[in-house]
Amino acid sequence: MAETILQVEDLSVSFEKNGQRDMLVQNVSFQIEKNQCLGIVGESGSGKSITCKAILGLLRPPFHVTGKVSFLGRDLLLAEDTTLRKVRGSEIAMILQHPMTAFDPLEPIGKQMTESITLHKGISEKEALILSAASLEKLNIHQPMEVIQKYPHQVSGGMLQRVMIAIALVMEPAVIIADEPTTAVDAVNVATVVELFESLKKMRKTALVFVSHDLNVVARLSDQLVVMNEGSIVERGQVEEVLHHPQHPKAQQLVETRQALVNQFYRYVKRR
Ligand SMILES: Nc1ncnc2c1ncn2[C@@H]1O[C@H](COP(=O)(O)OP(=O)(O)OP(=O)(O)O)[C@@H](O)[C@H]1O
Numbered sequence: 001m002a003e004t005i006l007q008v009e010d011l012s013v014s015f016e017k018n019g020q021r022d023m024l025v026q027n028v029s030f031q032i033e034k035n036q037c038l039g040i041v042g043e044s045g046s047g048k049s050i051t052c053k054a055i056l057g058l059l060r061p062p063f064h065v066t067g068k069v070s071f072l073g074r075d076l077l078l079a080e081d082t083t084l085r086k087v088r089g090s091e092i093a094m095i096l097q098h099p100m101t102a103f104d105p106l107e108p109i110g111k112q113m114t115e116s117i118t119l120h121k122g123i124s125e126k127e128a129l130i131l132s133a134a135s136l137e138k139l140n141i142h143q144p145m146e147v148i149q150k151y152p153h154q155v156s157g158g159m160l161q162r163v164m165i166a167i168a169l170v171m172e173p174a175v176i177i178a179d180e181p182t183t184a185v186d187a188v189n190v191a192t193v194v195e196l197f198e199s200l201k202k203m204r205k206t207a208l209v210f211v212s213h214d215l216n217v218v219a220r221l222s223d224q225l226v227v228m229n230e231g232s233i234v235e236r237g238q239v240e241e242v243l244h245h246p247q248h249p250k251a252q253q254l255v256e257t258r259q260a261l262v263n264q265f266y267r268y269v270k271r272r
Helices: 046-056 082-089 109-123 124-138 144-150 155-173 187-204 215-221 239-244 249-271
Strands: 004-017 018-031 039-040 062-069 092-095 175-179 208-210 225-229 232-238
Touching: 004 046, 004 092, 004 208, 018 039, 018 062, 018 208, 018 225, 018 232, 039 046, 039 249, 046 062, 046 175, 046 208, 082 092, 082 109, 082 215, 092 155, 092 215, 109 124, 109 144, 109 155, 124 144, 124 155, 124 215, 155 187, 187 208, 208 215, 215 239, 215 249, 225 239, 225 249, 232 239, 232 249
Parallel strands: 039 208, 039 225, 092 175, 175 208
Antiparallel strands: 004 018, 004 062, 225 232
């Protein structure tokens, strides 16, 4: 039987402002097994990022989170901060949409990479540096030692997203939560990133939560797909089923928009 690694039950998030409570995410439930990828799609503002942040315990008041997030039998919503930090670094990796916010602007990139790796893997800084450089090379970063010496503001957003993915590759976590991990990455490197995620899934049995606006990438990586709208899941199922036979109007709209873009692309290619 497949082993459930992450189970989210009735996750709701509200935000309090001027005595008024806004519901941002409502009763979201899903589960992921080892070696499986759950894709999350939905229009901008539908609650995808807030859901990821809530799972990772990254929301503080005035956000209010309820529900249950079980990771290998532990409820992450009830976990102490120190436990959460440990889990986040080594067992659940996160790749965030805005990479700049994930790095300390005052420390070189390499130091930040080796710090998390030595802490969670219990290896020396030198070993961590070698692993970091090898991991960066897998992501087509050909002069890794140069990048390692730079500060976050000295490289592009796409490069920082690849650095976050490189850290995840070294850590080999049980789960990766990737919130639009390729938004700033150029097209050639998107293919590399997708291949690396695919091989992590296959070789390491990593479970993935993959949020993206790119339905082609989602179709390639995901097994199950959920569609979010206004904070709720409005459709779920096998990825092919949802993409080929969407039932909810919002899911249909997403798929139609993608089809229109693909058709436009082929018309453009034919004209050339
Ligand atoms: N820091 C915040 N404070 C208050 N409200 C927020 C905050 N971040 C997000 N929200 C609100 O929460 C809701 C869900 O936002 P979220 O960022 O999860 O959407 P999303 O689906 O990830 O969108 P996108 O695809 O543009 O990243 C939106 O109504 C948004 O305005």
